[in-house]
Amino acid sequence: MASYVPVFHQLGTEPVKTFDESLFALRAYWLAEHGEYLNNFKEFPNGPSATNLKTPLFSGVQALSFLLLGYTEFALRLPVALMVLAIFFLMYVSGKYIVDPVYGWASILVLLASWGFFHAHAARTGAHDVPLSFFLLLSAWSLYRYVEAPSRKWLWMVALATWAAMMTKGVAGAFWLPAFAVYLSIQQGWRPLLADKQAWLAMGTVLLLLVGYYAYREWDFPGFLAQLWKGELGGHYLRTHDGHDSPALWYVQRLATVRYSYWVWWLPLSWVMMLLPAMRPLRNWLLLMNLASLSQLLIISSSATKLEWYDVPMYAPMAMSIGAIFWLVWKKAILVLTDKTWIRSVVVLGLVVAIWLPAYVPIFQKNLRSEYLDYPGERFGGLMKQGARIFPDLKEYTLFYSQFSTHCLFYRMVYNDHKGYDITRKRVMSELETGEVVMICEPAIWEALQHDFIIEPLTSKDGCYLAKLVARLPLPD
Secondary structure: OOOHHHHHOOOOOOOOOOOHHHHHHHHHHHHHHHOOOOOOOOEOOOOOEOOOOOOOHHHHHHHHHHHHHOOOHHHHHHHHHHHHHHHHHHHHHHHHHHOOHHHHHHHHHHHHOOHHHHOOOOOOOOOOHHHHHHHHHHHHHHHHHHHHOOOHHHHHHHHHHHHHHHHHHHHHHHOOHHHHHHHHHHOOOHHHHHOOHHHHHHHHHHHHHHHHHHHHHHHHOOOHHHHHHHHOHHHHHOOOOOOOOOOOOHHHHHHHHHHOOOOOOHHHHHHHHOOOHHHHHHHHHHHHHHHHHHHHHHHHHOOOOOOHHHHHHHHHHHHHHHHHHHHHHHHHHHHHOOOOHHHHHHHHHHHHHHHHHHHHHHHHHHOOOOOOOOOHHHOHHHHHHHHHHHOOOOOEEEEEOOOOOHHHHHHHHHHHHHOOOEEEEEOOHHHOOOOOEEEEOOHHHHHHHHHHEEEEEEEEEOOEEEEEEEEEOOOOO
């Protein structure tokens, strides 16, 4: 119940976001339309070359969703929303296995009340940071199970989940590997691991699949590896990209003041509580969760390019660290109030009201209604839907936007290919002609048009206008 509004409410209402979400939408659209699951959308029609540097695993899942549900915002975002539920399920399973279900539920509630997890690029979007988070958490859980009771099943699960993480978002899928190495050292797990032939086979299989994929991409699109270096490690990690430079402690500051401000101060308490005798059943798991968060934080903090959503994989392990505090409180309450079930219920309800609700309510309120007006370039989708309802016979018009826009391209492809439209795209005002119907979302362009044309407004939404250019105004004397 508590997850419905943050995860699913009005999931398909907002138009696709400009920049990354619309690019992911285009990738999935291209895969669904052309079935080129390894090529993965290389070129913008009538635009610049923009080979897709990201690995395509989850784009394939979104392509399947498009094929089943249609080319809609809901179909794009539903697979990510389901991955949120998968993370919740994995947290519950791990909590139940290690101690009891209460620990899993407590951790889920903390994640459900984590602001940064229900923000840009995370839950409720078509971006791939949540699927990445799931595969990383699955790899950590599999490693924990393998170290606790060595089984080749869990060894292969570590390998498979790591492969899936890297095939979802490239090198970011390897950001927890340093934590895994430290954990194995602390748990003295390296010697049995390296002595197991299956371990070498699993690692070799993952490397072979990853190297094979990148080798195929280079063969299919010569120069791909150079672009990968320029766009990923060389372009983002070693150099600042698009002005996104910040101090080394920027992620710590953002977590402390905005993205995790309510819970971040509980983390030191969870670290200290790891030392308590009552925490012994959870100690190894909490150690791995803290190492995973720290590994992610150190790597993204040392990157020259810093973007907020690089911290998304940290939220699940941080929630499991803090959830342990509430589990311990519950355990003590059971011991003290063994024969007083109703009092235990009151205690639990009091904790929820006093501690959890203040963190959850802002997230609930934020997602009760859609707010997508970040950029003019991502408002076209909403007006296109409105225009289709009001003017069902208006099938030909021009999207005018002076900048490059994957948002515009996605909607044009969907409307032209599947809804019988003939929507063109222009970026230079001198190309506009008398009698043309145009859709405009830039205030400065709309104002400039009114100086050049007699305009017949047709409909508007969120600062965007659909209008007919009736006639040119005479030039001033």
